[in-house]
Amino acid sequence: MIALVDCNNFYASCERVFDPSLNGKPIVVLSNNDGCVIARSNEAKALGIPMGAPVFQYSRLIEAEDVKVFSTNFALYGDMSRRVMSILSEYAKDIEIYSIDEAFLEMGRGDDAYLDSLAKEIRRQIEKQTGIPVSIGIASSKTLAKVATHIAKKDPDCKGTYVLSDPAVRDEILGKYPLREVWGIGRRLSERLEEMGLRTALDLVRLPENIILRELTVIGLRLKKELGGIPSVPFESANKAKKAICTARSFGSMISDYELIAQAVANHTVTCAAKLRSQNSYAGSMMVFIHTNYFRQDLAQYKKNIVVSFPPTQDSLELVRIAKDALARIYRSGYEYKKAGVILMDFEKEAGMQEELFHESPVENQNMQLVNAIDALNKKYGKNTVRIADQGLGNKHAPHQEHRSRSYSTNWDDMLEIHARAHGRSSGK
DNA sequence: TCTGGGGTCCTAGGACCC
DNA sequence: TCTGGGGTCCTAGGACCC
Numbered sequence: 001m002i003a004l005v006d007c008n009n010f011y012a013s014c015e016r017v018f019d020p021s022l023n024g025k026p027i028v029v030l031s032n033n034d035g036c037v038i039a040r041s042n043e044a045k046a047l048g049i050p051m052g053a054p055v056f057q058y059s060r061l062i063e064a065e066d067v068k069v070f071s072t073n074f075a076l077y078g079d080m081s082r083r084v085m086s087i088l089s090e091y092a093k094d095i096e097i098y099s100i101d102e103a104f105l106e107m108g109r110g111d112d113a114y115l116d117s118l119a120k121e122i123r124r125q126i127e128k129q130t131g132i133p134v135s136i137g138i139a140s141s142k143t144l145a146k147v148a149t150h151i152a153k154k155d156p157d158c159k160g161t162y163v164l165s166d167p168a169v170r171d172e173i174l175g176k177y178p179l180r181e182v183w184g185i186g187r188r189l190s191e192r193l194e195e196m197g198l199r200t201a202l203d204l205v206r207l208p209e210n211i212i213l214r215e216l217t218v219i220g221l222r223l224k225k226e227l228g229g230i231p232s233v234p235f236e237s238a239n240k241a242k243k244a245i246c247t248a249r250s251f252g253s254m255i256s257d258y259e260l261i262a263q264a265v266a267n268h269t270v271t272c273a274a275k276l277r278s279q280n281s282y283a284g285s286m287m288v289f290i291h292t293n294y295f296r297q298d299l300a301q302y303k304k305n306i307v308v309s310f311p312p313t314q315d316s317l318e319l320v321r322i323a324k325d326a327l328a329r330i331y332r333s334g335y336e337y338k339k340a341g342v343i344l345m346d347f348e349k350e351a352g353m354q355e356e357l358f359h360e361s362p363v364e365n366q367n368m369q370l371v372n373a374i375d376a377l378n379k380k381y382g383k384n385t386v387r388i389a390d391q392g393l394g395n396k397h398a399p400h401q402e403h404r405s406r407s408y409s410t411n412w413d414d415m416l417e418i419h420a421r422a423h424g425r426s427s428g429k
Numbered sequence: 430t431c432t433g434g435g436g437t438c439c440t441a442g443g444a445c446c447c
Numbered sequence: 448t449c450t451g452g453g454g455t456c457c458t459a460g461g462a463c464c465c
Contacts, residue, residue, distance in 0.1 A: 052432090054431070101465080184462095219438090242436075246434080
């Protein structure tokens, strides 16, 4: 059986852990640039603030209802996530960290009562040790575990956990479960299914395989099997190396100046390169893209990307040179740009790397000593303490962040202290 | 005034091979 | 009038996830 553990309103809950006066109050957490609502407490959901809502469209409601607003604080959410995941791995035979706030656990066999009591214990420990409330659903496939978690979250009688195993109960639940809510069915697919006359998850399970294959290809077939309780999405415990690494940001305001955009691109490239080295990969190609503000149809629009290939490298200096070169080829003057991004692709691992006939081996690349030294300094003294000149010193394209919560320490002892104090008890450290 | 960021997987169609 | 069969690889774009 597979459990899905899902942190409730994760970012909002993180903010709450360190300030219990927020309990019971509506909270929203904003996207980068303070643009959209990307997380809401239950109270904020009840006020009708939708996921992804542009915050300026709700400013009156936010003010009238005294909604607490936070800019993203990913350092904090990342730390909380790691803590939650580490506790989860103590309880599971195997764990797949699916996202910052979700994990699948391999639970082995057991009757419903046993599985539910184990889930309750996990839930209690997470709450006690981190302050984050979670919902846990258990079933025989990942997709059904998602359904079970949904029930665990919505039905107060479940007290946060639900085991979905009995086939008759499963059919009854799926018969009321809208297709759009199924994991893997998005807007387009649900429109398609509706045209075919299907409404609930059970309708899909009961559709004959040959029709599914013809109309919905292997994607539909996999969904049918998963919903029927046959696991068809593999459990992936090892955190696999990424196949692409992307850094992209909207600018705080629109920029037309080439030098400033080049600095942003250099910064994104350096960030990507650091992620690349941390998974010990070498990139063989990159995409650089820029575009103007889609929402300003009154202004001239331009969007362009370019993909360039090169001998595999993880050298920041080399990658920045390539990225600036690529940018120069797509930049057009006379536009107000809103966003720039860099994506590294075509990765190779050192061991399997083909030597280039006319190019020095990346392993012997002299720059790497320098890059490694920069990594070490930045690790010790903080991000960007040492930087490449191309990155610039100013921060004119920095995103807006007006509602940032305190940068609670990334030191766990301090965090637990704050948490404990906030909840009026000793940290017991 | 103002509208996120970071990923994966799949498909269709083209180019190419013998 | 009429032009094979079987396959791989690559890419762009779509769809989906959180």
